[in-house]
Amino acid sequence: MAYVVKAFSLKKINLAPESTVEEVLQNVAMIISTPKFSVPLDRGFGLAQRFIDKPIQSAQPILISEVLDAIEEYEPRAEVENVDFMLGDRPGALIPIVEVNIIDG
Known part of the structure; x- marks a missing residue:
């Protein structure tokens, strides 16, 4: 089953x-x-x-x-099926939308 994850859609961390499934989707987001370079210890x-x-092209x-x-590299339990984009509020801003499958194992 494929799940769609949009960047910046995560409002709070659980x-x-x-x-x-919830854990992997949160990690992908x-x-x-x-x-x-914005995470101090990683x-x-x-x-x-x-x-x-x-x-944009x-x-x-x-x-x-x-x-x-x-x-x-960071979430091997997710298999990317598709990467799409939507335009953000600012001109030229790309927001990735990723479709993933969860790998059981």
């Missing part, structure tokens, strides 16, 4: 998720919402910001690559 966590100040493939790499 420290005791009731299911593996945190990964795609966090800029790399500077590699999140997305590198190489796509900033690029035209150039930024999208860079951001897709960063999303795939970050999720593969």
Whole structure:
């Protein structure tokens, strides 16, 4: 079953998720919402910001690559099926929307 996760959709962190699905989806939301180098004890966590100040057509493939790499590294229980985007409130702002499957194991 595929689940859709949107960046910046997480309003509060649940420290005791009731299911593996909830935990994985929360983790994916945190990964795609966090800029790399912004977490003090894990500077590699999140997305590198190489796509900033690029035209949208150039930024999208860079951001897709960063999303795939970050999720593969930090949440191996999630398998990315699709990465899409919506435009943010500010001109040129891309918000990633990721479709994932949960890997049982």
